[in-house]
Amino acid sequence: MAERSDSEEVKLLGMWASPFSRRIEIALTLKGVSYEFSEEDITNKSSLLLQLNPVYKMIPVLVHTGKPISESLVILEYIDETWRDNPILPQDPYEKAMARFWAKFVDEQIYVTAMKVVGKIGEERDAVVEATRDLLMFLEKELVGKDFFGGRSLGFVDIVATLVAFWLMRTEEIVGVKVVPVEKFPEIHRWVKNLLGNDVIKKCIPPEDEHLQYIRAHVIVSSCVLSLGFV
Template sequence: MAERSDEVKLLGMWASPFSRRIEIALTLKGVPYDFSEQDITNKSPLLLQLNPVHKMIPVLVHNGKPISESLVILEYIDDTWQNNPILPQDPYERAMARFWAKFVDEQICVTAMKVVGKIGEEREAVVEATRDLLMFLEKELVQKDFLGGESFGFVDIVATLVAFWLMRTEEIVGVKVVPVEKFPKIHRWVKNLMEINVIKKCIPPEDEHLSYIRARMEKLKFKAP
């Protein structure tokens, strides 16, 4: 458990992978925190005040000081509460962890999100582009239990976006973006994640989560021109 006794508050949203990754880190560190559920379609004055630049969740407030952007928050948590380290200690390995985390957010996430809004050949092209990017993670998992190596760490926390958001949407979208025959190591990695108590505690309940995703997709279809 964390030894510090500080005031910690997290502004987040229960179904957001970016918010959940902060909960995973805080739970792993044993840091008590207050959670403030935010409506991302009707942003609260508090959220706008604490994150006036991006106006997005998550926002971590530590002793009255706000920190935004999930990757920045994860590093802040690791620097502030040093038990159960998330990032590797070796400088090169730390750099590689940052590289893969940015790859997940800036490449895989951005590309995979386009699957929802596409149909026909356009969807097929986006699915293939997503698979091409996922293959880099597949290769990273050769002879590894986790993306961080032998133990669960920073990149694994970030990549839960793939395991519990992207892969859960497959049933709803009707496309196997991450088929087990093409990505056996990613599927093995997901099974390894599900054996970790912190993950079990911090990922959204599947049925409730899928219902939320379906509702969001219906709204997106309705708004599409």
């Protein structure tokens, strides 16, 4: 839980292994916002989750002074607009638009494509891996000359793209193929090292051993790489 900075009621319905839930924890921790975390069983969703997010019935859901906000990208922007310290999004309108563009690219292109690796074998899997790498190359080029996507400090795209750093890259051992080899993606690997040097990131990413056990036990069985009821 993040350090308390005000008396406002903030609750997060999430799941410890979800990249979408963890990105909200990163943002709240970066902002210094105290929050209550409610762990959800995504295979047996609580009545509270179904009540607060009746449209998608997914985590994460942020509840701020009794008002629920759903979808992780929407929640991140809400957090940034509500708690102004340590801004996540750029202030320049063009740079802000580009940050939103790359965040959607991660979720709608990279994530969706990478999910297809599990359950594929032979040439089919090779084709999905190559398609994922083609998409990742856009991020590789965006990182040239930068410590983080926004420049020198952790920002919106970095928080969203932790999905690549700590979920996609962690599944490589399990699926048996290097989707993000260092020789092909040196900038992404350098960026991951920068993330690992950030105190907020270290505090908010799931423990690797426990996380990998979860992936083996749940994600692989369901033939889904990164998510099962997250958005």
